[in-house]
Amino acid sequence: xTTINMATQSALAVARDLRAVMQGKVVLAGENAYHxxxxxxxxxxxxxxxxxxxxxxxxxxxxxxxxxxxHNLPLSAxxxxxxxxxxxxxxxxxxxxxxxxxxxxxxxxxxxATVAGGATGTDVSAxxxxxGLAAVTGNVGAVGMAGFLLAGGYGPLTTRFGLAVDNxxxxxxxxxDGRIVWADASQNRDLFWAILGGGGNFGVVxxxxxxxxxxxxxxxxxxxxxxxEARSVLRGYGEMMASAPDELSMLAGALPGPDGSPVIFLGxxxxxxxxxxxxxxxxxxxxxxxILTQIAPMTYSNLLAIYDAQVINGRHYTLQTxxxxxxxxxxxxxxxEAGAARTSNLSFIALHHFHGAGxxxxxxxxAFGMRRKHFMIEIVAAWEPSSKDEAAVxxxxxxxxxxxxAPLALPGGYANFLxxxxxxxxxxxxxxxxxxxxxxxxxxxxxxxxxSTTPLPV
Ligand SMILES: Cc1cc2nc3c(=O)[nH]c(=O)nc-3n(C[C@H](O)[C@H](O)[C@H](O)COP(=O)(O)OP(=O)(O)OC[C@H]3O[C@@H](n4cnc5c(N)ncnc54)[C@H](O)[C@@H]3O)c2cc1C
Numbered sequence: 427x428t429t430i431n432m433a434t435q436s437a438l439a440v441a442r443d444l445r446a447v448m449q450g451k452v453v454l455a456g457e458n459a460y461h462x463x464x465x466x467x468x469x470x471x472x473x474x475x476x477x478x479x480x481x482x483x484x485x486x487x488x489x490x491x492x493x494x495x496x497h498n499l500p501l502s503a504x505x506x507x508x509x510x511x512x513x514x515x516x517x518x519x520x521x522x523x524x525x526x527x528x529x530x531x532x533x534x535x536x537x538x539a540t541v542a543g544g545a546t547g548t549d550v551s552a553x554x555x556x557x558g559l560a561a562v563t564g565n566v567g568a569v570g571m572a573g574f575l576l577a578g579g580y581g582p583l584t585t586r587f588g589l590a591v592d593n594x595x596x597x598x599x600x601x602x603d604g605r606i607v608w609a610d611a612s613q614n615r616d617l618f619w620a621i622l623g624g625g626g627n628f629g630v631v632x633x634x635x636x637x638x639x640x641x642x643x644x645x646x647x648x649x650x651x652x653x654x655e656a657r658s659v660l661r662g663y664g665e666m667m668a669s670a671p672d673e674l675s676m677l678a679g680a681l682p683g684p685d686g687s688p689v690i691f692l693g694x695x696x697x698x699x700x701x702x703x704x705x706x707x708x709x710x711x712x713x714x715x716x717i718l719t720q721i722a723p724m725t726y727s728n729l730l731a732i733y734d735a736q737v738i739n740g741r742h743y744t745l746q747t748x749x750x751x752x753x754x755x756x757x758x759x760x761x762x763e764a765g766a767a768r769t770s771n772l773s774f775i776a777l778h779h780f781h782g783a784g785x786x787x788x789x790x791x792x793a794f795g796m797r798r799k800h801f802m803i804e805i806v807a808a809w810e811p812s813s814k815d816e817a818a819v820x821x822x823x824x825x826x827x828x829x830x831x832a833p834l835a836l837p838g839g840y841a842n843f844l845x846x847x848x849x850x851x852x853x854x855x856x857x858x859x860x861x862x863x864x865x866x867x868x869x870x871x872x873x874x875x876x877x878s879t880t881p882l883p884v
Contacts, residue, residue, distance in 0.1 A: 503543075505524050506547075562593050572634065599629035624856075647732070748803050
């Protein structure tokens with residue numbers, strides 16, 4: 427039998443066995459629903475899984491892991507489908523799809539939410555906002571909470587309350603051997619440490635308990651400056667972030683303006699005292715001559731909706747990331763030059779600043795070890811589906827800026843944006859935690875069943 431035939435046989439056997447036990451549906455390549463379930467955020471991903479298990483219960487997830495293993499079919503876990511590199515879609519394998527498991531239960535008095543493994547930031551925010559509470563989610567609500575959190579999780583409230591991992595109280599996982607376990611600070615402590623930054627490498631998370639915070643209203647929005655002020659605004663942003671209080675977090679970078687040419691943006695979030703709002707806005711506006719200021723008090727859910735509207739599903743994307751200690755003049759020049767030289771009007775550059783609560787966690791307290799102040803830069807090429815040749819040009823633009831930044835950057839990078847080809851960055855992404863993390867991977871997943879992830883250093 428050829429290898430292709432064997433893979434098809436395995437996929438058919440997996441689908442048959444899953445259909446016999448699962449509460450949720452099973453979709454095979456070629457069936458009507460396949461085209462719909464295979465869609466993810468990045469339209470450039472061309473992975474074609476053989477089978478989707480649309481799980482509805484923890485038992486469905488457990489059966490998926492066990493049956494895929496029994497038939498030697500490679501697998502992946504899928505949450506919000508927002509990984510740009512398409513890790514959720516195992517080419518030729520089984521996708522353990524959690525998009526039907528999105529329930530969020532709120533204990534408002536205890537300020538804790540229990541979040542199912544496929545819930546998105548929007549699901550969480552919609553459940554907790556009516557209680558005057560907020561969770562550390564990513565900036566874009568459509569991103570899956572588990573996929574986002576397991577590799578660290580930078581969000582608008584990170585400066586106030588730490589990374590998403592710093593707010594995880596415990597999680598239920600299906601491990602590589604099919605066992606269902608709970609991990610927290612007192613049970614399965616090593617496993618708990620490992621999932622606080624180790625990504626999806628240790629199992630499929632079916633449920634998480636996360637800490638909530640009293641945040642009923644924030645000041646947020648966007649300020650745009652003309653591209654001619656790129657250097658001075660970025661310099662001012664860097665200076666402002668160097669001494670920013672925990673209550674002020676801010677994205678910045680290059681966005682397409684209304685006519686497609688680049689503009690500089692600041693995306694502030696002030697979660698401090700309302701009396702100080704005017705002062706914060708005035709300070710931001712003084713960084714240049716704004717062409718647009720749209721900042722207003724809003725709920726956290728409103729904020730996520732603003733960012734959701736900026737990132738369109740189904741476009742083609744490619745992305746690289748670096749960690750930067752400071753915005754030095756060389757780095758600012760590199761960003762300004764790259765912004766002006768974009769090969770697509772849709773491409774953008776975003777800087778997240780990490781300061782405040784997350785920096786006060788010890789580097790070895792969680793697998794996520796980057797605890798010094800830094801900027802995390804996303805260099806994102808975006809374009810409408812087109813010929814492969816054109817895609818190569820956009821990818822080159824991303825790669826060029828990343829290469830210029832490499833010698834100016836800190837070692838490593840945010841694992842959620844790295845791919846298995848980023849060997850050098852992966853080698854340093856976990857700092858001194860790499861050895862313990864890799865040993866735990868060998869303990870909990872010795873056969874590397876969960877390999878459709880950003881790999882850990884070997
Ligand atoms: C538009 C956009 C905005 C983003 N904004 C931010 C941001 O503000 N801050 C930030 O930190 N990151 C951000 N990211 C990155 C994002 O956190 C990662 O891409 C994350 O992996 C997406 O999770 P997902 O569940 O949506 O992805 P999916 O594509 O569904 O899954 C990606 C991988 O995550 C793992 N995974 C997902 N769910 C589970 C689970 N239940 N159990 C085990 N493993 C699981 C698996 O390895 C899976 O293959 C953004 C990405 C995009 C595309």
